[in-house]
Amino acid sequence: AAKPSLDEMAHLPAITQDGVEVSLQANIEFPSEIGPALEKGAEGIGLYRTEFLYLAAATEPTEQEQYEAYLESIRVLDGRPLTVRTLDLGADKIVSTEDQPEHAENNPFLGCRSIRLCLQNLALFKTQLRAILRASAAGPVRIMFPLISNVMELRQAKMILNDVIEDLEEEGAIETSQIPVGIMIEVPSAALLTKLFVPEVDFFSIGTNDLIQYTLAVDRGNERVASLYTAAHPAVIQLIREVVRTAKRNDKEVGLCGEMAGEPEFVMLLLGMGLTSFSITPPAIPGVKKIIRSVSMTDCQRVARRVNSFDSDREVHTFLREQARKIAPEVMDEMAMEH
Ligand code: PEP
Ligand code: MG
Numbered sequence: 001a002a003k004p005s006l007d008e009m010a011h012l013p014a015i016t017q018d019g020v021e022v023s024l025q026a027n028i029e030f031p032s033e034i035g036p037a038l039e040k041g042a043e044g045i046g047l048y049r050t051e052f053l054y055l056a057a058a059t060e061p062t063e064q065e066q067y068e069a070y071l072e073s074i075r076v077l078d079g080r081p082l083t084v085r086t087l088d089l090g091a092d093k094i095v096s097t098e099d100q101p102e103h104a105e106n107n108p109f110l111g112c113r114s115i116r117l118c119l120q121n122l123a124l125f126k127t128q129l130r131a132i133l134r135a136s137a138a139g140p141v142r143i144m145f146p147l148i149s150n151v152m153e154l155r156q157a158k159m160i161l162n163d164v165i166e167d168l169e170e171e172g173a174i175e176t177s178q179i180p181v182g183i184m185i186e187v188p189s190a191a192l193l194t195k196l197f198v199p200e201v202d203f204f205s206i207g208t209n210d211l212i213q214y215t216l217a218v219d220r221g222n223e224r225v226a227s228l229y230t231a232a233h234p235a236v237i238q239l240i241r242e243v244v245r246t247a248k249r250n251d252k253e254v255g256l257c258g259e260m261a262g263e264p265e266f267v268m269l270l271l272g273m274g275l276t277s278f279s280i281t282p283p284a285i286p287g288v289k290k291i292i293r294s295v296s297m298t299d300c301q302r303v304a305r306r307v308n309s310f311d312s313d314r315e316v317h318t319f320l321r322e323q324a325r326k327i328a329p330e331v332m333d334e335m336a337m338e339h
Contacts, residue, residue, distance in 0.1 A: 005330065009286035009293075010041035016271070017296040024289060025081070025279040027257060030056075031073040037282040041289060044081035046205065046279025047144070047257040048073065050128065051089045060124070066131035074139035081140045083205070083279070084132050085184070086157075087124070088114045088146040092221055109219065114147035119156055129164040133177055142180040144205060149187040151196050158200070184257070186210035191239045194246040204247050205279070208258025212236050231260040232313035232320065237269070241304075244274045255279060264331045265320040267291040272304025287331040294327045 014022040025046030026037035030053075034045060053061050053069055061069075073082055089095065090113025105111035118125035132143060145157050158181060168174045185191050186207030194204065208231055213220040215236050218229040230236075240256070247254035255277035260266050262284030268291070270278070280288060303323055310316045325332045 006286040006290060006334065009289045010039060012041075012289065012293065014041075014043075014289045014292045016292055016300075017294070018298065020271075020276060020297050022271070022292050023255070023277040024285055024292075025083075025255075025277075026282045026285065027279050028282075031069050031076065033282065034073055034076040037285075038076075038080075040282045040285040042282060042285055044077060044083075045073065046081075046083050046255060046277075048082060048084045049088060050084060051087045051093050054087065054089060054095060055093060063127045063131045066128060067134050070132055070135035070141070071138055074135060074141065077139060079139065081142065083142045083144050083182070085144045085146055086115070086132075087118055087128055090114055090117045109213070115145050115153060115157060116147065119153065119160075122160065125160060126164050129161055130168060130173075133165060133168055133179065134173055136177065136179050137174055142182060142203070144182045144184060144203075146184045146207070147186060147210065148183040148197075149189045151193070151200065154183060154197065154200055182253075184210075185243050186214070186258075188215050188239060191243050194243045195250070198247070198250045198252050201252070203253040203255070204243065206240060206243055206254065206256040206258065208236070208240070208256065208260040211239065211258065212260075215239060230313045230317070231258070231263070231266060232316040234311060234313070234316065237273075237307060237316070240270075240275075241273050248274055253277070262288060264288060264291050264328065264335060265317070265324040268295055268300045268303045268323055268327070269307055269320055271295065271297065272300035272302070272307075287328075287334065290331050291324065291328050299327075 014024045023043055025044045026042035027047040028034060028037060028045055029049045053066060070084065091108045112120060135141065145154065148154050165177045169176060180202035182201050182203035182205060183197060184205050184207040191211065209220055212229060212231055216228060216233055218225050220229055244254055256270060256275055257279040261270060261278040262280035264287050267288055307316055
């Protein structure tokens with residue numbers, strides 16, 4: 001039966017047939033998800049969506065409450081890495097605007113969301129950064145800024161981070177901080193300018209959920225245009241390919257944390273484009289690992305080259321499904337059963 005073989009995946013390494021090691025981490029919204037993610041075989045947390053702490057609370061979480069959530073995460077991870085994404089509030093992740101009608105926006109996805117909202121609310125932003133930095137003394141923590149769309153925005157965020165570090169050092173709350181800082185590549189402008197960001201960050205993480213919607217002008221939550229929303233669009237694939245190529249040429253770490261990486265049919269393509277670090281929803285880990293363990297990099301590169309020659313998402317999708325089915329039919333069957 002397919003189930004047990006997938007369950008057994010949890011504690012096997014994510015390594016291709018020709019010996020390439022792949023990092024598989026998990027996306028979470030709450031610290032309580034970390035234990036179950038580790039049981040599924042996650043090597044760490046590649047995306048902690050911290051805004052859910054805000055969305056779940058009746059009042060704004062205090063610095064101490066945030067600190068405790070991060071500290072708990074670090075404890076459960078027991079030495080494994082934790083990438084904390086700073087608040088990605090706004091657009092679909094919104095605290096009610098009923099009491100603040102002046103904050104209602106006509107185009108919230110193009111509005112004051114995510115890093116933009118943080119840069120306009122420094123008290124909010126600094127409170128979170130203080131909590132992350134204080135907790136980071138307890139384990140390997142990285143900071144990741146979402147929705148960066150230009151270099152100045154990143155520099156501003158880093159300046160505020162440095163201010164907070166100085167404050168904490170003066171207070172004696174931390175010794176000093178060498179916390180790695182990365183950005184999400186989820187806006188086409190940032191994807192196109194990857195090279196400019198290279199000297200300014202420690203790592204990149206491609207966020208395809210938003211990158212797809214902004215590249216294709218398709219709202220990721222709108223049912224009426226759901227068929228247009230696809231990672232298989234050649235423009236999306238080309239953007240990802242260029243980001244990865246630029247990052248790797250410049251020896252900069254690059255991973256992918258959008259849902260795309262958790263869909264078995266895309267695994268060969270992403271590996272073939274040179275990506276070897278993924279952060280995905282925990283239930284997808286065994287299936288993705290199974291595919292990774294069944295393929296060789298040479299096969300994946302061949303798949304990636306072939307995908308290059310297609311001009312529609314339909315062709316890309318059909319081809320990728322075929323390839324995945326050949327390699328790991330039980331993973332594809334299980335997926336089909338879930339849909
Ligand atoms: C993304 O946009 O790909 C992403 C991982 O972040 P979120 O889904 O939280 O917007
Ligand atoms: Mg996003």
